[in-house]
Amino acid sequence: MSDPADDLGRLLVPQPQTGLQTRSAQVDGVTDRGVNLRIGDELLLDIPCSEGYRNRAAGDWVAVTKSVRPVVVWRLGDDPGEATEDEVREIAADTASDLQVVRAVTWGTGAPSGTGWQAGTTVHARKNSAGKVELYVQLSAVTDTSPDVPPGRAPSPxxxxxxxxxxxxxxxxxxxxxxxxxxxxxxxxxxxxxxxxxxxxxxxxxxxxxxxxxxxxxxxxxxxxxxxxxxxxxxxxxxxxxxxxxxxxxxxxxxxxxxxxxxxxxxxxxxxxxxxxxxxxxxxxxxxxxxxxxxxxxxxxxxxxxxx
CATH class of the missing domain: 2.60.120 (Jelly Rolls)
Incomplete structure (x- = not known):
């Protein structure tokens, strides 16, 4: 059975700090060696960053270790997942625009099996201003409407x-x-x-x-x-x-x-x-x-x- 006086004494005596100790700071600028940090009126130059701190930008609030050689360990703030997803989708769309995509190409001496096929009399091809190949199939009779022409994408940056x-x-x-x-x-x-x-x-x-x-x-x-x-x-x-x-x-x-x-x-x-x-x-x-x-x-x- 514990002694209440001993329990209170342990709570009042300062305990040694354990684990990673950090404080918050604001990024003043991103450098080739890390970041410049603003803590109050003090400007700390070229503070190194952990690999976990990505997409660094001035204005970020970050956690920095309390040590002789401080290191930025992570960014403070909202979950960046949504912004990251948008960036990935933009990159994927730009990459896809550089590819020539046809779902399937088959041939034979007879007519294709399945429904929905239309008989083409002439195939026309051209290369557009972006260097992409466009095909146009001239039909003797139209039994299904043609799909819309995909909107043109901007040239790559x-x-x-x-x-x-x-x-x-x-x-x-x-x-x-x-x-x-x-x-x-x-x-x-x-x-x-x-x-x-x-x-x-x-x-x-x-x-x-x-x-x-x-x-x-x-x-x-x-x-x-x-x-x-x-x-x-x-x-x-x-x-x-x-x-x-x-x-x-x-x-x-x-x-x-x-x-x-x-x-x-x-x-x-x-x-x-x-x-x-x-x-x-x-x-x-x-x-x-x-x-x-x-x-x-x-x-x-x-x-x-x-x-x-």
């Missing part, structure tokens, strides 16, 4: 990578910056950066209906403060790097804010999409003044999606 990139300062290429930069950290003059695609963007869009363009960037480490800074994005009309000043066009648009090492993507405005697709603009640039938004960025891959 295309990702265009820059041919080159660089940084400019004081009206000439900047020999001291190996990635596109914006702003001025040391007082030597404001930097501007650019990504150059030749004619690849317009060529990828020729003859197609462009529905969106999404661009991806990564903020370089060692450029400015660690906290998030906006990209000041512009258009330019160069196919390759100019020998003099890089002149910028429409802008600025602040589509992304990234902490150091973080990567992100943003959808370009409709007017920019039209200009790039038509070739009246050729690429993207960044420019800022002073120290506040001084930063460097890499990437520049543009993913183009189409409508039927």
């Amino acid at each position: 295309v990702t265009v990578t820059p041919n080159s990139s660089g940084s400019w300062r004081n009206g000439r290429p900047d020999d001291y910056a190996n990635t596109p930069m914006q702003g001025d950290w040391t007082g030597g003059g404001n930097r501007r950066g650019g990504w150059f695609y030749g004619a690849k963007i317009a060529s990828a869009c020729a003859g197609k209906n462009v529905s969106s363009m999404t661009v991806a960037f990564t903020r370089t480490r060692g450029s400015g403060v660690n906290a998030k800074r906006p990209m000041h994005l512009y258009l330019h009309d160069y196919q390759s790097e100019p020998s003099g000043q890089l002149a910028v066009g429409d802008g600025p648009e602040e589509l992304l804010q990234l902490s150091v090492g973080a990567r992100g993507s943003a959808t370009l405005p409709a007017s920019w999409r039209t200009a790039l697709a038509s070739g009246t603009a050729r690429g993207l640039a960044i420019y800022a003044s002073g120290r506040t938004d001084y930063a460097g960025f890499t990437g520049g891959q543009i993913t183009i999606r189409f409508s039927p």
Whole structure:
């Protein structure tokens, strides 16, 4: 029989913690080494993640271990199953559109067995604009209505990578910056950066209906403060790097804010999409003044999606 006083004493004395101890934190940005975490006013850089934390994104609330070397172990929030199912269905539909599908092909010297067959007098074939084979059977008499023509699917997305990139300062290429930069950290003059695609963007869009363009960037480490800074994005009309000043066009648009090492993507405005697709603009640039938004960025891959 237990002693009530002993039982109360055991409850009041702190017990050693066992098992995995975690605390919650919010993802400030996704990097190539893990994630940047925001805990209160503190920004923790490049925290590694377990394999269980997938589809990482800025803004996620996650559980991170309480240890000398913290690790993100899982995402907090709703069950992602429904969103995952939608993604799988989209991938499956896109994959199926690349296949030629006929349920069965048989032949013989006599008429086919079973009901519903119609005698064809001529078979017509063609390849459509998407490279898919279409068959049309010309009948001597119609005994059953023809199925509807399946709706056309949009061409598969295309990702265009820059041919080159660089940084400019004081009206000439900047020999001291190996990635596109914006702003001025040391007082030597404001930097501007650019990504150059030749004619690849317009060529990828020729003859197609462009529905969106999404661009991806990564903020370089060692450029400015660690906290998030906006990209000041512009258009330019160069196919390759100019020998003099890089002149910028429409802008600025602040589509992304990234902490150091973080990567992100943003959808370009409709007017920019039209200009790039038509070739009246050729690429993207960044420019800022002073120290506040001084930063460097890499990437520049543009993913183009189409409508039927």
